[in-house]
Amino acid sequence: MKLYYSPGACSLSAHIALHEAGLACTPMLVSTKSHQLQDGTDFYSINPLGYVPVLELDNGERLREGPAIVQYIADQVPAKNLAPANGSMARYRLQEWLTFIGTELHQGFGPLFNPATPADYQPQVRERLLKRLQWIDGQLAGKPYLMGEQFTVADGYLFTVANWAGFVRLDISGVKNLSAFQARVAARPAVQAAMKAEGLLK
Structure with a gap:
């Protein structure tokens, strides 16, 4: 997985969830000013809305919006109890x-x-x-x-x-x-x- 983030932005919440869950993830730094990655990639090609976080799954699917991302992360490792069971x-x-x-x-x-x-x-x-x-x-x-x-x-x-x-x-x-x-x-x-x-x- 890859997490597109900007330091201290709301993406820190997803970063925390990943570490709490113990899931491996490659952090991808995004400039909030230039909207570019460190290699010059236009971040709008990753997220047309231009903001972080974005979680890119191993199959290439991308999730936007922090609350959805952190629940996805929590559900990957239910034993960590980072979110209660779905439907409860x-x-x-x-x-x-x-x-x-x-x-x-x-x-x-x-x-x-x-x-x-x-x-x-x-x-x-x-x-x-x-x-x-x-x-x-x-x-x-x-x-x-x-x-x-x-x-x-x-x-x-x-x-x-x-x-x-x-x-x-x-x-x-x-x-x-x-x-x-x-x-x-x-x-x-x-x-x-x-x-x-x-x-x-x-």
């Missing part, structure tokens, strides 16, 4: 989390990364994001991970997106459960391996 209520809860993180957090950070976002609009974006993060903080009360005791692919996605707060100078020091969660996930060997692979840790 717990699996729908996982999908609920992946959808929330994607639509309410991932998308919510977008305007703060866009230099064209008007300065007078940014405070509204930050306030909305902080409210969503505070809600998650409450959901993490008394448990180590979103689904309880078991780390899942939703945790890797939340960790990835919540890390962006530092890049956009969004102060999340007041959300104590989330801060503890971030530190807990960052300490996982597979997460450290994924971050090292992307050059985010030395």
